[in-house]
Amino acid sequence: MNKHCCGIVINDKVINIVLKVYSNQNLLIVTHLNKPGPLLLVTRESFQNGFNENNSVFTIKALFGHVESEVCAAARYIAEHVNIDKPLLLSLALEDYKLKTLEAVVAALVIGPPSSGKTTYCNAMSKFLESLGRKVAIINIDPANENMEYTPAVDISELVKHEDIMEEYGSGPNGALLYCMEYLETHVSWLIARVLNLKDHYLIFDCPGQVELYTHHKSVSKIVEKLSENLIKLCSVHLVESHHCSDPGKFLSSLLLCTTVMLRIGLPHVNVMTKFDEMKKYSEHLPFNIDFYTEVLDLKYLLEQLDDDPFTARYKKLNAALVSIIENYSLVSFIPLDISNEELLLKVKNAVDKANGYVFGGNEPQDVQTLLACAVGATSATERVSSLDEYV
Ligand SMILES: Nc1nc2c(ncn2[C@@H]2O[C@H](COP(=O)(O)OP(=O)(O)OP(=O)(O)O)[C@@H](O)[C@H]2O)c(=O)[nH]1
Ligand SMILES: [Mg+2]
Numbered sequence: 001m002n003k004h005c006c007g008i009v010i011n012d013k014v015i016n017i018v019l020k021v022y023s024n025q026n027l028l029i030v031t032h033l034n035k036p037g038p039l040l041l042v043t044r045e046s047f048q049n050g051f052n053e054n055n056s057v058f059t060i061k062a063l064f065g066h067v068e069s070e071v072c073a074a075a076r077y078i079a080e081h082v083n084i085d086k087p088l089l090l091s092l093a094l095e096d097y098k099l100k101t102l103e104a105v106v107a108a109l110v111i112g113p114p115s116s117g118k119t120t121y122c123n124a125m126s127k128f129l130e131s132l133g134r135k136v137a138i139i140n141i142d143p144a145n146e147n148m149e150y151t152p153a154v155d156i157s158e159l160v161k162h163e164d165i166m167e168e169y170g171s172g173p174n175g176a177l178l179y180c181m182e183y184l185e186t187h188v189s190w191l192i193a194r195v196l197n198l199k200d201h202y203l204i205f206d207c208p209g210q211v212e213l214y215t216h217h218k219s220v221s222k223i224v225e226k227l228s229e230n231l232i233k234l235c236s237v238h239l240v241e242s243h244h245c246s247d248p249g250k251f252l253s254s255l256l257l258c259t260t261v262m263l264r265i266g267l268p269h270v271n272v273m274t275k276f277d278e279m280k281k282y283s284e285h286l287p288f289n290i291d292f293y294t295e296v297l298d299l300k301y302l303l304e305q306l307d308d309d310p311f312t313a314r315y316k317k318l319n320a321a322l323v324s325i326i327e328n329y330s331l332v333s334f335i336p337l338d339i340s341n342e343e344l345l346l347k348v349k350n351a352v353d354k355a356n357g358y359v360f361g362g363n364e365p366q367d368v369q370t371l372l373a374c375a376v377g378a379t380s381a382t383e384r385v386s387s388l389d390e391y392v
Helices: 069-082 118-131 162-169 173-186 188-196 219-229 242-246 248-265 276-285 290-294 300-308 312-329 342-356 368-376
Strands: 002-010 013-021 026-031 039-044 058-064 088-093 105-111 136-140 202-206 232-241 269-274
Touching (some): 069 088, 105 219, 105 342, 118 232, 118 342, 136 188, 162 173, 188 232, 219 248, 232 242, 248 300, 300 312
Parallel strands (some): 105 202, 232 269
Antiparallel strands (some): 002 013, 013 026, 039 058
């Protein structure tokens, strides 16, 4: 057993380092504060199936204490730079985590029910961001993706093919899709290694539309967890179609879906109401103003609507209970989007950049005013979205 202790001075601050080498793991304590910080176990993943990539993939488990995402990022950074060959027990207590430590790939995970406009959004948003000078790559993790109008930088079909699974196991499209997502979960190092090769890009993940993947199946949340452990800073962008506003029951179910997905995936989250250009079609079925639906205002009015409808009136108590869950969490509001309207795309972009932190660390020049405005959710005069009146 070897043990090394030292104190070094960086920028006038003493940093104490203790390294203990055991036969099956190493212990490393790095502290600015004269006491150890939270304890993490960092292990390097071995690649499965012979995928040979340059980037290392790590699993980071908190063993003791509260671990912030920046501590996780710093742990991964250290593990990569000290080139660990056996598990590393790491305790970090730093005064600040410098930008270099936190350098991460920033990404948006585009999710939502079938046909809500995910693939269209990925294509349009990537073009829009490119027109602003951002380097964008789309990662397709929908094994049954049809009508891709973009060329993905990484495509799940290189790893596993949906039609092959259907043929091999005689399963239907949904079963094969779940199999593919579970396969991706077990081979997530394949995905991470490829994504880390795109470090200078902003990433958009195009995901499948099966809602069970986001409400109770575990693969997507496990994949997200692994990506987050490996310097990929994600937020989820959840798309819901605007036609759900035309029926109080459908609107309630959308609110419930959004709340469940937000709690289940556990990422910073932006809800987007898509196909706003189609809102006019339902305008006679909209008893409330648009902001009632986008801001999710007082839901007692929605409850009244549900109680007036002979079909949903039968479930009075259930409706009231569901509404109270949504109101108690109070997490859901929507940003409207019509894919052909650049002003609305800009509004969604700003919300997503704030959620995944791109605005604070991206490659685009940001002045202090833009940063502060973004942080408090304000929009500048040039960014202000024109009225939504044209949509009703
Ligand atoms: N009118 C209108 N149509 C849209 C908009 N966004 C998407 N669509 C249409 O909605 C349909 C479904 O869009 P997709 O992008 O394939 O939806 P998706 O969520 O990727 O679908 P799945 O991957 O099958 O779950 C397509 O016909 C799109 O052209 C929009 O803003 N307005
Ligand atoms: Mg799609």
